[in-house]
Amino acid sequence: MSFFPDESRLPPPYREPRQAQRRPPTDYENLLGDALEAAFAAGAWELEALVARLNADGIRTPEGRAWTAPELDAILQALERAM
Numbered sequence: 001m002s003f004f005p006d007e008s009r010l011p012p013p014y015r016e017p018r019q020a021q022r023r024p025p026t027d028y029e030n031l032l033g034d035a036l037e038a039a040f041a042a043g044a045w046e047l048e049a050l051v052a053r054l055n056a057d058g059i060r061t062p063e064g065r066a067w068t069a070p071e072l073d074a075i076l077q078a079l080e081r082a083m
Contacts, residue, residue, distance in 0.1 A: 022082070028062060029079065035059045047073060 025033065039053035051067045061071055 032059065032075075 035054055035057055036050065038057070039050050042053065044050050044053045047069045051069050051072050054067045054072070059067075061067060061075070065071075
């Protein structure tokens with residue numbers, strides 16, 4: 001009799017959020033992440049609300065422009081691929 005459970009009955013391993021990242025985040029990515037966390041904490045969950053909050057807080061795109069919904073969506077998808 002084994003004291004250890006059959007491996008097929010074990011839950012999948014827990015992953016730390018950054019365990020699988022390919023590179024550390026840039027300063028801008030950290031700034032954007034902090035701003036998005038603040039927006040979520042304030043109740044902004046929809047893309048348009050996030051865009052409004054980023055613009056109100058003075059967080060600009062990497063090119064220095066005000067955010068639009070398509071631009072934020074594209075940046076978030078690009079960051080997902082990069083990480």
